[in-house]
Amino acid sequence: MSATGPGLLRALRLLLPAATGAGMILAWYAVHLAMSPEQRFLLPAPHAVARAFVDDGPALWGAALNTGAGALLGFGSAVALSFVLALILSLSPLVRASFYPYLMILQMTPIIVMAPILILWVGPGLRSVTIITFLICFFPMVVNTTQGLISTDRNLVDLFRMCRAARWQEIFLLRVPAALPYFFTGLRIAGTLAPIGAIVGDFYAGNSAGGQGGLGFLAIIYSSRFQMGALFATAAVSCLLGFVFVAGVIALNWLALHKWHDSFSHAEH
Amino acid sequence: MSRDEAPPVVELAGVDKRFGDGPPILEKVSFAARRGDFLSLIGPSGCGKSTILKLISGLIPVTAGRIVVDGTAPSGAADRLAFVFQEPTLLPWLNVSRNVEVPLRLQGAEAARRAEIVGKSLALVGLADRRDYYPRQLSGGQKMRVSLARALSVEPTILLLDEPFGALDEISRNHLNEELLAIRQQLSWTAFFVTHSVAEAVFLSNRILIMSANPGRLHDELEVGLPYPRTEETRESHAYQRLVGEVSRILRSVEELKP
Numbered sequence: 001m002s003a004t005g006p007g008l009l010r011a012l013r014l015l016l017p018a019a020t021g022a023g024m025i026l027a028w029y030a031v032h033l034a035m036s037p038e039q040r041f042l043l044p045a046p047h048a049v050a051r052a053f054v055d056d057g058p059a060l061w062g063a064a065l066n067t068g069a070g071a072l073l074g075f076g077s078a079v080a081l082s083f084v085l086a087l088i089l090s091l092s093p094l095v096r097a098s099f100y101p102y103l104m105i106l107q108m109t110p111i112i113v114m115a116p117i118l119i120l121w122v123g124p125g126l127r128s129v130t131i132i133t134f135l136i137c138f139f140p141m142v143v144n145t146t147q148g149l150i151s152t153d154r155n156l157v158d159l160f161r162m163c164r165a166a167r168w169q170e171i172f173l174l175r176v177p178a179a180l181p182y183f184f185t186g187l188r189i190a191g192t193l194a195p196i197g198a199i200v201g202d203f204y205a206g207n208s209a210g211g212q213g214g215l216g217f218l219a220i221i222y223s224s225r226f227q228m229g230a231l232f233a234t235a236a237v238s239c240l241l242g243f244v245f246v247a248g249v250i251a252l253n254w255l256a257l258h259k260w261h262d263s264f265s266h267a268e269h
Numbered sequence: 270m271s272r273d274e275a276p277p278v279v280e281l282a283g284v285d286k287r288f289g290d291g292p293p294i295l296e297k298v299s300f301a302a303r304r305g306d307f308l309s310l311i312g313p314s315g316c317g318k319s320t321i322l323k324l325i326s327g328l329i330p331v332t333a334g335r336i337v338v339d340g341t342a343p344s345g346a347a348d349r350l351a352f353v354f355q356e357p358t359l360l361p362w363l364n365v366s367r368n369v370e371v372p373l374r375l376q377g378a379e380a381a382r383r384a385e386i387v388g389k390s391l392a393l394v395g396l397a398d399r400r401d402y403y404p405r406q407l408s409g410g411q412k413m414r415v416s417l418a419r420a421l422s423v424e425p426t427i428l429l430l431d432e433p434f435g436a437l438d439e440i441s442r443n444h445l446n447e448e449l450l451a452i453r454q455q456l457s458w459t460a461f462f463v464t465h466s467v468a469e470a471v472f473l474s475n476r477i478l479i480m481s482a483n484p485g486r487l488h489d490e491l492e493v494g495l496p497y498p499r500t501e502e503t504r505e506s507h508a509y510q511r512l513v514g515e516v517s518r519i520l521r522s523v524e525e526l527k528p
Contacts, residue, residue, distance in 0.1 A: 155358040162326055162352050163375040163423075173375075177362045260362045260403045 044229040049236070052229035059218060060230075064237050067214030070126050071198035071245065074133020075190060081134075082141035082186075089142070090149035090175065107139040111197070115204035124205045129214065132201030137190035144189070148182025149175050181261055184253045191249035195241045215241070276340070277301035278427060278459045279325055284334035286320055293484035294320050298334070300478060300487060302459055309462045309470035309477045311516070313524055317485030318463040319355075322429045325461065326352055338427065346427070348376075351420035353430040357412035359404040359419075366391065366400040369419045376423075390418040393452050410441040417449070421456070428460045435465060443504075446472055450499055467516045471509060472499060477516060481523045489519050 025046050032045045044052075053060065089096050111132055118128045152175050160170045199216045206217030213221075215238050222231040258264040279302045286295040295317040302308050310318040323329050324336055327343030327350075338346040351372075359368045369390055370383045378386075391397045394414040404412055413433060420428060434442040446469060453460065464470050470477050474493055481488040493512060495503055503509050 153358065155354045155356060156360065158323075158328055159352070159354070159358055159371070160375065162328055162347065162350070163372045164347055165375045169375055174360070177360070180362070260405060262361075262405055265405050 041226065041228055044232060048229040049232045052227070052233040053236075056227075056230045056233060060215075060233055060237050063213060063215045063218040063234075064241055066126070067129070067195070067198045067202055067216070067238075068241055068244070070129030070201065070214060071133050071194040071241070073126075073130040074135075074198060074201075075137050075194035075245070077130070078134045078137035078141055078190060078194075079187065082138055082145055083183075085142050086145035086149055086179075087171070089146045096146070103139060103142060106135065111136065111200055112204070115201065119205045128205035129198050129201040132205065133194050133197040136193045136197035136200075140189040140193070141183075141186040144182045144186030145179060148179025151182065152178045180256055181263070184249075184257065187249050187252070188246070191245045192242065195238065195245050199238055199241075275304060277337075278304045278306070278339060279461070280335075280337045281321070281324075282335045282337075284321075284324065284336060285332045286317065286324060286329075287332050293332075295324075296484040296486055298485065298487055300490070302461070302476075304459055305457055306476055307453065307460045307462065307474040309464055309474040310480060311464055311467065311470045311477060311520065312480030312485070312488070313482045313520075314465075315485075316480040316482035318480060319431050320485070322352070322431050322461055322463060325427075326350055326429055348423065349426045351423050351425035351428050353416055353420045353428070353433045355432045355435060357404065357409075357416045359412060359415055361404050363403075364400065365396065365402050365404075365407070365415050368404070368415055369422050371419060372423045386422050386424070387418075390421045391415075393421060393455070394418045394448065410437055410445060413437065413445065414448075417445075417452075421452070424456075426458050428458045430460060430462045432463045432465065434469070442466075442469065443501075447500065449473065450497065454498060467513050467520065468504075471495075471512045471516060472504065479516065479519050479523060488523050491516060491519070 028043075028046055032040060032043050035043060085099075089099055114135060115128070115132060118131055122128050122131065156174055156178070157170065160174050165173070198214065199219075202214035202216030203219065204216070206213035206220075215234055219231060219234050222228075222234060254264070281301070282299050284295055284298045285293060287293045298317075298321065310321060312318055320329075324331055325338060325343055327338075327347055336343055339349055343350075360371065363371070366387045369387045370378075373383045373386060387400070388397070391400055394417050396411060396414050396418065399407065399411065399415075404415070407415065416433070434445050437445065450473065460473075462470070462473055471493055475497075477491040477493060478487060479489040479491065480486065491512070495506070495508060495512070
């Protein structure tokens, strides 16, 4: 530390990631150029991907918005409904025992198999994408929130009972806030799954009829046309959508917990 | 007990306790506490000391026998009782003053009264300047003080303390013992104090109940005649040292009773 100094350390912390990025782009060009000319289309050059962003921009961002809407709706409804179900499940081990096996069925059935069923039920488009996202997000939310609601410190529960707290007071003033860290563990899992779920859902159940699809649908179109640059751009936008969701969840987590939870304590005191 | 004419504040008569089909935790426990008693319960692990506190608090029912608290059943005296747990047992998402007012909030006390009592309780435990802190920003001793302030906020006449200073270092523990007695000087509740520390029991109480385990029974009772207020000098006094020795001796003989 004393030899390098904090200023240099800070500069390195900015420079090194940038250098890594530049190195990766160079390596990408090197691989691209090393391929035989007739194979080069399989790995488009970085600038070709950048071109695709410009040329197919409207289609990409429109699709990202559609997928984002499906992901947000599915994620939001999963969070809301899982919270209600977790409250019910937290009431007694008997309730949990009678619900969990069926929740497992929901979790174990692959989306690839669910999708065709859903399309036949509700038709392709935003509605099936939302439902598929919901199905992916629901289970981790229920499990984590329930675990949080039943893991309340025994002494705190005793304290509330000694104070003759009403059942609703025990639930909403004690169990729910105490469950927040667990809730956010679930939220972080669901937040990373939601965009993936929406894209997978869109891949199978995107609105092919109206041409108003999302990123999954776009990926099918581009791959059928061998538009590799646009396909890579689609991958980049999907990745960005994932980051937006994760950033949102991290921000919410910070808002709810940073003041009091141990996970945010540092050398402050 | 016969020399006191007033009815006991808390009376246990032939109390048995077992959980479900488990072994008896307490067997035929009988004792009475007079108003203003500072009564320590000491004994080997598993002798049911903490269980006695939970029975008095009304949190769990007796299996047999009878408990009278302030002339009624424990459940009827809930508003006169306060409990201090082994751990601080604070709500980590609430700051210090919000933690202290939890019992008042649950009782539906109005904001002005809550603010007044919270201020008073925090001043008593010397934490008036920490009211906006969160529990994780406090030391172990400070957290325990908040826990104590919370118990005092309901203005109890009976205070149940379940080994509250057990996790603290000896210096903090001695400090808190002195503070606890100083607060008692002002508020005069009847206290039941569970501890593993003989020194602590002798320093705080006017009566010590020594228990034996498997099943938990009352083994011996000792009056501590040291005058209040007790200070650091009390700890250095010959009488104090002699009592610590005596309680330790009885406790050793109880340990040897073990099967």
